[in-house]
Amino acid sequence: MEIRVIERVLKVNDELALEVRNRLREAGITAINIISAPGSGKTALIERAIPALRDKLRLGVIEGDPDTTRDAERVAALGAPVTQINTSGGCHLEANLVLRALDALPLDELDLIIIENVGNMVCPVNFDLGEMWRAAVVSVPEGHDKPAKYANLFRKTDLVVLNKTDLLPYVDFDMAVFEADLAQLNPGVELLRTSCRSGDGMAAWTAWLERVCGESPARAPG
Numbered sequence: 253m254e255i256r257v258i259e260r261v262l263k264v265n266d267e268l269a270l271e272v273r274n275r276l277r278e279a280g281i282t283a284i285n286i287i288s289a290p291g292s293g294k295t296a297l298i299e300r301a302i303p304a305l306r307d308k309l310r311l312g313v314i315e316g317d318p319d320t321t322r323d324a325e326r327v328a329a330l331g332a333p334v335t336q337i338n339t340s341g342g343c344h345l346e347a348n349l350v351l352r353a354l355d356a357l358p359l360d361e362l363d364l365i366i367i368e369n370v371g372n373m374v375c376p377v378n379f380d381l382g383e384m385w386r387a388a389v390v391s392v393p394e395g396h397d398k399p400a401k402y403a404n405l406f407r408k409t410d411l412v413v414l415n416k417t418d419l420l421p422y423v424d425f426d427m428a429v430f431e432a433d434l435a436q437l438n439p440g441v442e443l444l445r446t447s448c449r450s451g452d453g454m455a456a457w458t459a460w461l462e463r464v465c466g467e468s469p470a471r472a473p474g
C-alpha cells in the first residue's frame with residue numbers, strides 16, 4: 253500500500269518536472285540541480301560562480317532549505333536574481349516548488365538557473381526537478397566513503413565535485429578509494445576537485461557550467 257502511495261507521488265512529480273523542463277526550454281534556459289549533504293559547499297560554489305560568469309552567462313539561482321533565507325541573502329548580495337524555497341522541514345525539493353519558484357525569476361533575462369537542493373544525500377535523488385544536469389558535491393571532511401555509502405546519488409549525477417580540498421592535509425581521506433568507488437558506480441563521470449577557500453578548481457567549475465549551457469539544447473530530447 254505504502255509503495256503505491258510513493259509511486260503516485262513520484263508520478264505527479266515527474267509530470268510537473270516535465271512542465272518545468274518545457275518552460276525552461278521555451279525560455280532557452282539550462283538548469284542544474286546541485287545535491288549534497290548539508291555544508292559541503294553548494295552555496296559557496298554558487299558564490300564563486302556568480303562573479304566568474306558575470307560577463308559570460310546570465311545566472312539565476314533557486315535556493316532550497318528547510319528554513320531561513322540565509323543562502324538566498326548570500327546569493328543576492330552578489331547581485332544574482334534568486335528565489336528561496338523553504339520546505340518547512342521537508343528534506344528535498346519537488347518539481348511543484350520549482351515551478352512556483354520560476355514565477356519569481358526574470359526568465360527572459362537568464363541563460364542558466366542553478367537549483368541548490370536541500371542539504372541531503374538521500375531524499376532529493378529520486379525527485380526530478382526538471383533540470384537538464386545534476387551535480388553532486390561531497391567535501392573532504394565528510395570522508396572518502398561517501399560515494400559507496402550514498403551510491404544512488406553518485407550513480408545518477410553528471411558531475412561530482414569534491415570540495416574543500418584545502419582540508420586534505422588535516423583529515424584521513426583516501427583519494428584512491430574515493431576514485432575507485434566512483435569509477436565503479438558511475439564509469440567516466442566527470443570529477444572536479446575544488447576549494448572554495450583557496451580557489452583551486454574554480455576555473456574548471458565555471459568552465460563546466462559554461463560547457464553544459466552550450467550543450468543543453470542538443471541534450472534535451474523533444
Ligand SMILES: Nc1nc2c(ncn2[C@@H]2O[C@H](COP(=O)(O)OP(=O)(O)OP(=O)(O)O)[C@@H](O)[C@H]2O)c(=O)[nH]1
Pocket residue numbers: 288289290291292293294295296297317323370371372415416417418419446447448449450
Ligand atoms: N575550508 C573550506 N571551507 C569551505 C569550502 N567551501 C565551503 N566552505 C565552508 O563550509 C561551510 C558550509 O558552506 P556552504 O556553502 O554554506 O554549504 P552548503 O552546502 O550550501 O550548506 P547547506 O545549504 O546548509 O546544505 C561554510 O562555513 C563555508 O565557508 C572549502 O572549499 N574549504
Ligand SMILES: [Mg+2]
Pocket residue numbers: 294295296323368
Ligand atoms: Mg547552502
